[in-house]
Structures are given as C-alpha cells and as structure tokens.
Amino acid sequence: MRIAELSRLTGVPVPTIKYYLREGLLPAGELTSPNQARYDDSHVRRLRLVRVLLDIGRLPIATIRQLLAALDRPDPDVHQVLGRALPSAVGGKDSVDPEAVRTARVRIDKLVGERGWLVGREAPARQATAEVLAAFAQVGADAGVLLEQYADVAETVAGHDLDFVGRARDAEGMLYAAVVASILGDSLLASLRRLTQEHESAKKFGIRGDDC
Amino acid sequence: MRIAELSRLTGVPVPTIKYYLREGLLPAGELTSPNQARYDDSHVRRLRLVRVLLDIGRLPIATIRQLLAALDRPDPDVHQVLGRALPSAVGGKDSVDPEAVRTARVRIDKLVGERGWLVGREAPARQATAEVLAAFAQVGADAGVLLEQYADVAETVAGHDLDFVGRARDAEGMLYAAVVASILGDSLLASLRRLTQEHESAKKFGIRGDDC
DNA sequence: GTTAATAGATAGCAGTGCTGTCTACTATCG
DNA sequence: CGATAGTAGACAGCACTGCTATCTATTAAC
Numbered sequence: 126m127r128i129a130e131l132s133r134l135t136g137v138p139v140p141t142i143k144y145y146l147r148e149g150l151l152p153a154g155e156l157t158s159p160n161q162a163r164y165d166d167s168h169v170r171r172l173r174l175v176r177v178l179l180d181i182g183r184l185p186i187a188t189i190r191q192l193l194a195a196l197d198r199p200d201p202d203v204h205q206v207l208g209r210a211l212p213s214a215v216g217g218k219d220s221v222d223p224e225a226v227r228t229a230r231v232r233i234d235k236l237v238g239e240r241g242w243l244v245g246r247e248a249p250a251r252q253a254t255a256e257v258l259a260a261f262a263q264v265g266a267d268a269g270v271l272l273e274q275y276a277d278v279a280e281t282v283a284g285h286d287l288d289f290v291g292r293a294r295d296a297e298g299m300l301y302a303a304v305v306a307s308i309l310g311d312s313l314l315a316s317l318r319r320l321t322q323e324h325e326s327a328k329k330f331g332i333r334g335d336d337c
Numbered sequence: 338m339r340i341a342e343l344s345r346l347t348g349v350p351v352p353t354i355k356y357y358l359r360e361g362l363l364p365a366g367e368l369t370s371p372n373q374a375r376y377d378d379s380h381v382r383r384l385r386l387v388r389v390l391l392d393i394g395r396l397p398i399a400t401i402r403q404l405l406a407a408l409d410r411p412d413p414d415v416h417q418v419l420g421r422a423l424p425s426a427v428g429g430k431d432s433v434d435p436e437a438v439r440t441a442r443v444r445i446d447k448l449v450g451e452r453g454w455l456v457g458r459e460a461p462a463r464q465a466t467a468e469v470l471a472a473f474a475q476v477g478a479d480a481g482v483l484l485e486q487y488a489d490v491a492e493t494v495a496g497h498d499l500d501f502v503g504r505a506r507d508a509e510g511m512l513y514a515a516v517v518a519s520i521l522g523d524s525l526l527a528s529l530r531r532l533t534q535e536h537e538s539a540k541k542f543g544i545r546g547d548d549c
Numbered sequence: 550g551t552t553a554a555t556a557g558a559t560a561g562c563a564g565t566g567c568t569g570t571c572t573a574c575t576a577t578c579g
Numbered sequence: 580c581g582a583t584a585g586t587a588g589a590c591a592g593c594a595c596t597g598c599t600a601t602c603t604a605t606t607a608a609c
Contacts, residue, residue, distance in 0.1 A: 127576095128586070136434070140568050143588080148566095160574050160587040174476050179566090180432035181472045183395075186566070204542045208535040214527040220392035222348070242532060243539035250531035257524045260393045264386050266517050268525070274497040275522075275529050278490055283533035285486040287541055305478050307534065310487075311527045312469045313480070315426040317487050318526075319462035320454060321495035322519065323420040327455035329499050330416045339607090340555070352599050355556080360597095365556095372556040372605050391597090398597070 128154070131164045135172045142172065149190050150175050174305075182308035188212050192304060201296040203303050208245065211307050213253035221259045229262065230255035236276060286310060340366070343376045347384045354384065361402050362387050386517075394520035400424050404516060413508040415515050420457065423519050425465035433471045441474065442467035448488060498522060 132139045145151045151171055154162030171193070178184045178192070195210040219226075233255045237244055244251065261268035289306045293299040344351045357363045363383055366374030383405070390396045390404070407422040431438075445467045449456055456463065473480035501518045505511040 136432075138568080139586095141566085144567060147588090154587095156587085158575065158586095161576075161585090162587070170477065176432035177472045177476050180430040181427060181469055204535075204538045207531075207538045211531065213531060215393060215524055218392040220348075220388035237532065242536040244532050244535045248532070248535055250528055250535060254525070254528040254532060257393055257521060257528055260389045260521055261517070261525075264389050264517055264521075265382065266514065266521075268521075271497060271501055271518070271522070271525070275494070275526055276533075278494055278497075279526065279529035279533040280536075282487070282490055282530055283537040285483060285490075286530075286534055287537040289483055291541070302478065305473070305476055306483070307531075309469060309472055309476075309478075309480075310483070311523075311530070312427055313466070313473075313483070314487055314491065314526065314530075315523045316462055316466040316469055317491035318494055318498075318523070319419075319423065319425060319519075320449065320456055320460070320466060321488075321491040322498055323416075323456045323460055323462060324454040324492075325495040325499040326416045326419045329503070350599080351555095353597085356598060359557090368556085370555095370606065373554090373607075374556070 126164050128162070128164065131168055131172065134169050135176070137172055137176060145172070145175060148186055150186065150193060178304075178308055181312050184212060184308065196300055196304060201300045203290060203296070203299050206300055206303050207307065208248060208250075211304070213249050214311055215253040215256055219256070221256060221263050225259040225262050226252075226255050229258035232258060232272075236272065240276065240280075282310075282314065338376050340374070340376065343380055343384065346381050347388070349384055349388060357384070357387060360398055362398065362405060390516075390520055393524050396424060396520065408512055408516060413512045415502060415508070415511050418512055418515050419519065420460060420462075423516070425461050426523055427465040427468055431468070433468060433475050437471040437474050438464075438467055441470035444470060444484075448484065452488065452492075494522075494526065 126134075128139055128142060131137075132142055137145075142151065146153060151168060154164040154168065156162050175189060175193075178189050179186075184192070192210055192212075195206050230252065233251055237251065258268055258272065261271075286303075286306050290299050290302045293302045338346075340351055340354060343349075344354055347354075349357075354363065358365060363380060366376040366380065368374050387401060387405075390401050391398075396404070404422055404424075407418050442464065445463055449463065470480055470484065473483075498515075498518050502511050502514045505514045
C-alpha cells in the first residue's frame with residue numbers, strides 16, 4: 126500500500142507518519158523507485174502500537190524508539206525487556222530531597238530482600254520505587270502500611286502479567302505482549318483503580334452510585 | 338518567611354515560585370507592604386505538594402490547579418474528589434477508533450454492573466477504562482482475562498486506599514490523603530509492578546536476580 | 550546610606566510532537 | 580500522450596508547556 130492508505134487505515138495524518146519515519150519509530154517502506162515506497166500490514170501494526178504507546182502510555186518519542194529497538198532485536202529476551210528496556214513511569218525530574226530518596230532506597234532494598242524478589246541490585250525499578258516512596262514522605266504522608274499492601278498486590282499483578290505474556294505463541298509475540306501488558310497495564314490498573322475508589326468511597330460515605 | 342527562604346526550604350527557584358503564584362498553584366503571601374509578602378509553613382507544604390504532583394504524578398499545571406481548588410473548598414467532600422476531581426491518568430488524545438471505544442465501554446459497563454460497583458453512570462473513569470481496553474484491542478491483544486484479574490486487584494487496592502484515607506485526622510486531612518494516595522499511589526503501584534515483573538520473569542525464565 | 554532583596558509585569562526560551570511547504574519526481578487515468 | 584494527483588525527502592515553522600530572565604519601583608537590612 127502507499128502512504129495515503131497507511132494513513133487512512135490508522136487515522137494518522139501523512140505528515141505525522143513521515144515524522145515517525147524520520148524519528149525511526151517506523152521502518153522505511155520498500156522503495157520501488159526514488160520517490161515511491163510500499164508499506165504493508167507490519168507498518169499498520171507498528172503505527173497503531175506507536176500511537177497507543179504515545180497516547181495511552183504517554184511515553185515520549187525517544188523512549189518509544191528505544192522500546193521498539195528492543196522489540197526488533199534479533200535475539201528476543203523477554204526478561205531483558207521487562208527488567209531494563211521498559212521505562213519506570215516515574216518522571217525523570219528529581220523534585221524530592223536526595224537524602225529522603227536514599228532513606229527510601231534502603232527501605233525498598235529491605236523490602237526486596239525480605240520478599241526474596243529476584244531483582245538486580247541496579248534495577249532502575251528499585252530507584253523509581255524509592256523516589257515515589259520519598260515523595261510520600263515529602264508531602265508528610267506515611268506510606269508504611271500502603272507499601273506492604275501494594276507489594277502484595279504487585280506480586281499478584283505481576284503473576285497475571287507473566288501469564289499474559291506466556292500465552293503468546295512465540296518469543297517475538299511474548300516480547301510484544303510484555304511491552305503491551307506493561308505499558309497499557311499501568312493505565313488499565315490505574316483507571317480500574319479510579320472506578321473502585323469511587324465505589325469504595327460510595328460505600329464508605331453512603332452515597333448511591335447512580336447519582337452524582 | 339520571605340520568598341528566598343521558601344525557595345531554600347523547598348529547592349524550588351524563586352522565578353518558578355513566582356510562576357506558580359501567577360498560575361494560582363500557590364496562594365499569595367500576606368502582603369506587608371506593596372512589594373513585600375510573608376509566607377509560612379502552609380506555603381512550604383503546598384509547594385512540596387505541587388512539585389510532587391508535577392514530577393512524580395506528571396500532572397499538567399492546569400490539572401493541579403483544579404485539584405488544589407477542590408482541596409481548598411470550604412466543604413470537603415472526599416467522595417467528590419475521588420470520583421470527579423482526580424484525573425484519569427489516561428491522556429486526553431483519542432488515538433483509538435471511536436467504534437472500538439464504544440464496544441469497550443459496553444464491556445466496562447457490564448463489568449461494573451456484574452460486580453455491583455457503585456459508580457456514577459457518567460463517571461469519567463468508565464470512559465477512561467474503556468479507552469484503555471480499546472487500546473489493547475487496537476494493538477491486537479486480548480485483554481479479556483487480564484481485565485477480570487485486574488478488576489479483582491483494583492478492588493483490593495481501593496480498599497487499602499480508603500483505609501489510608503480513613504486514617505487521616507479530619508475531613509481536610511482525608512481530602513489531602515485522597516489526592517496523595519490516588520496520584521502517588523498510581524506511581525507506587527506501577528514501580529512496584531516493575532519490580533515484581535522482573536522477579537516473576539526471573540523465576541519463569543530461570544535467571545538469577547543479582548546478575549543482569 | 551548603601552547594598553541586597555522583593556512584588557509584579559512582561560518577554561523570552563527550551564523541549565516535544567507535530568504540521569506546512571517545497572522540489573523533483575512518479576503513478577494513473579482518460 | 581498529457582493532465583492531475585500522489586510521493587519521498589528535506590527543511591522550516593508552529594502550538595503548547597513549564598519554566599527563566601529582565602525590568603521597575605520599592606523596601607528591608609545592616
């Protein structure tokens with residue numbers, strides 16, 4: 126197909142597709158002449174993935190490029206992707222006091238140790254979690270109880286996630302599933318959490334659900 | 338205290354504080370003369386909250402302004418904040434096919450009904466969840482199983498969240514706790530999820546945790 | 550009385566994700 | 580065959596967000 130049809134099928138404007146091509150988010154089409162290229166289904170799928178990672182996952186272009194590069198590697202390594210390539214969802218800015226982060230980091234390392242989680246000592250997720258924990262402290266909230274409860278929940282969720290990944294046919298599909306489940310899973314969990322928070326709040330404060 | 342000390346205590350540059358004042362994220366200090374104002378602890382706390390919502394929660398300025406306005410209302414209504422004021426974490430852009438969203442919305446409404454969740458028919462979280470579900474479909478992933486599993490998890494999490502909120506001393510504290518728990522909770526859960534995903538992946542693929 | 554800091558106003562700036570325009574070509578249709 | 584529409588690739592520009600810099604008139608602090 127030509128670029129116009131790729132655009133039609135995905136709803137992405139042609140100039141935007143060209144931009145993604147330039148940014149390396151989309152492989153170039155097969156050139157049939159100096160100014161004609163042919164695209165196929167793989168481009169449609171890739172383009173849809175990019176839009177979803179952008180709009181739902183809210184990942185920056187640069188992060189998506191890295192993620193797709195990991196997806197396209199000839200030696201699929203799901204563990205590597207789950208452990209390293211995926212962004213931590215926590216923004217890079219460090220608004221929190223470094224000392225508080227260090228304290229929180231000790232706490233996280235202790236949590237990981239106690240629970241016997243097999244997580245690399247330098248895993249970015251450790252630092253990311255420590256930063257969030259420090260943020261709780263920064264706003265004067267005691268996240269102690271919440272941390273243990275959430276850790277239980279996270280174990281359950283990760284189990285479901287790995288099941289989801291394991292359901293894929295081949296290694297490539299598993300890699301793809303790992304990316305989708307991780308990034309979209311965050312959003313799915315967050316929005317379901319909002320739903321259930323409203324429900325629990327309605328129960329607790331005795332408000333009927335069909336008003337508001 | 339003067340603005341310089343407010344800056345020192347929070348690590349936020351003075352021009353940035355002035356910007357937040359202009360944007361209504363921070364109440365004006367008490368004017369002691371036409372060009373002198375006095376700030377206090379409440380400004381320090383508010384400023385820290387703003388930074389954490391910005392950097393960890395990744396909320397846009399406009400959303401933070403609305404959220405703080407809800408916090409400052411004289412009639413604290415925790416349920417209203419949990420149900421309406423909180424952003425849905427899902428980006429506003431609609432990259433997904435509207436038809437797919439409509440289908441997903443039916444599914445979510447069914448889920449809410451089956452589980453007896455007391456959630457307003459027009460609750461934004463319904464639409465947000467539907468959009469995420471449609472995004473799964475868009476990238477060719479079947480989120481069926483995951484949805485039910487995550488719904489179970491979300492019920493548990495929301496229970497913990499409401500406990501957390503209930504631990505606050507007064508209505509104002511509960512409102513504050515609701516905001517903090519919701520926004521930072523998303524990030525805490527997401528980063529703990531990354532940790533446990535790496536763990537589960539290490540178990541499944543037989544990789545030792547201390548290498549990588 | 551000199552120096553540093555301040556409120557408030559306005560302009561500018563860096564990063565991100567596009568969007569518009571141009572050129573030299575090519576496909577397609579009548 | 581010619582007219583029209585579409586295309587690759589290059590490059591400039593644009594809208595939005597979250598700041599940052601500069602200026603003026605005034606005030607605090609030593």
